Amino acid sequence: MSCYTLPDGKELELPDGATGHEIAAAIGPGLAKSALALTCDGHFYDLDASIPFGLVSIITPGTEEGRKILRHSTAHVLAQAVTDLFPDAGYAIGPAVEDGFYYDFAVEQPFTPADLDRIDARMREIMAADQVFARREVSRAEALSLFSDQSYKLEIIEKIIDPDEVGEGETVSVYENDGWRDLCTGPHVPRTGRLRHFKLLRVAGAYWRGDVHRPQLQRVYGTAWESKKALKQYLYRVEEAGKRDHRKLGVELDLFSFPDVVGAGLSLWHPKGGLVRKIMEDYSRAEHEKAGYEFVISPHLAKADLFRTSGHLDWYSESMYPEMSLDNSSYYMKPMNCPFHMLIYKSRTRSYREFPLRFFEFGSVYRYEMSGALHGLTRVRGFTQDDSHIFCTREQLVPELLSLLTFVMKMLRRFGLSDFEATLSTRPEKYVGEIEEWDAATAALEEALRVTGVPYRVDEGGGAFYAPKIDVHLKDAIARKWQLSTLQVDFQLPQRFDLAYTGSDNREHRPHVVHRALFGSVERFFAILLEHYAGALPVWLSPVQAEIVPVADRHMDYARFVHDRLRLAGFRAQVNDHPDTVGAKLRNARLARVPYALVVGDEDIEAGTVGIKTREGNDERGVSLEEFLLRLGRDCAFDEEDS
């Protein structure tokens, strides 16, 4: 007899060699029916495998593990369908990914949308045939002969690049159904009939092993779920996410544009978008001023020598706009602001008494990004960084990093963002500077993370060669991750620019430099806010905070009076004087995401009130103007405790 422990602690005794099916059936018939696979002591098994004794857990469809198996098996059927229809196709890898799966194929002709339909139909036939997924272990030599006509599989078997993919040791596992076979660790669902709720989404080129120098394969993406309902919900979610796409909102709300004649990745900011940016930037400047920053300004281009000194021409030239030759000199657009800030530091001798010295600039930089990488405002070729460089002594590094991270997190929270995860990237194999310095700086960064309580993970060896760093990522309202702030201790620039300060010992020392961007890129941050709020920016950021809607023309004077009162109180409002109906005006205000529409008619003139309709759809009549002003004020104020 074998003894199995269930997740709830119960013990189950079954004859030796019991299969997953039998274990599931012994627990309950419902579970036996829904089971897809199982784990025993953390290892995955197919349902028809004999399970050694241990802690078992049955995997069912509605769980993350279950979906992963469904998706992986669906990917397998996709490859099977493709090789049925295109016998010459080579198949490479096909993992489950977040919300779906993909499979990479080597084919002469890229797939067309019509091909996808045919593949989809064939997949459904395979599923309807309810074929059995049969696993077997084969020796490496046997595997090599089984896949002798599949070069990508051979490469995987030979190199064992990823042990997760082919299993460790001398044997590899192979799954077969209806004569079609794939190299795979499993587990798979027991039969193809268990798969059903999937949709092929798109084809895209993808380099083999993610390497630009290797062949480009055709990647077919799809999604798969445990039920028709879950599939529909997913497709609905994707559609909803599309609606809050900042590129779409940018047009709808008249915020910014990218005219073809300007060039790819170069944005134009319209009055409303410009206004929101101004509010963001004004606020940021005010906070930086309070936090002891000094404001500097630098030009958009400079001579080659500067970027030679900074090292950009050595290690960043691929991302720089090409050289401009004039007056026997060559100039480059700046890809970063740091070199200029270093020069400002160097403009005279510096004393430890000035430290920490904090330079801040909204610096516009230009980077020649690969055309295919551009994406709305989140990936552009010209953008503005809220960049700062802090110069300090070694002793000041820890307290400075701590206050910096505190400052960064406070600012991000002010914008209503709250779901963060930071990455601490440590010393890579190739680095500049002293090991003790790196260790001290990395420890200082980690200390800052611990004290501020930001959840973080460590990316061992993931730092740039010149700096350990903290990157702050945001999870937005629909769970997408974005990189925002970055905080780096720079070991390279002080050296390259030969920076120095006079210490209390009257000797020269090298300052420590911390590089920090908070929004990261103002453009990207703006886009993230727009998507996070689906266009309905918080009241303090809204370009128009209140739109006044006169019921009829005779209420226009009062509407203008209300407008003036709001304006004098420092709020942004406008009167809708179009000859539309009240309903139409309210609809337009709401589509424009204006926080408050103020309806004013006879009763309001009489009583000095307004009718309030919020963009959420709530309405209220007869609110006094004073009361509304107070309400707006409250909306724009921050909680006392975090100011």
Next chain:
RNA sequence: GCCGGGGUAGCUCAGUCGGCAGAGCAACGCACUCGUAAUGCGUAGGUCAGGGGUUCAAUUCCCCUCCCCGGCUCCA
């Protein structure tokens, strides 16, 4: 940069198997003066992304360029 799909009015999109370019919304005008998500009628709006080629004729077919979308790669 690479693979694939695209570009028709300000927006969303029809359409032309090569023969004078279409709708809805928005804009503008007139009427309506209205109390919480679209008042009615009318007017105007286009080098069909740009350039070249084939053709009696190109928005349509072919080539090049630009730009956009989905991925790969890269990153703020």
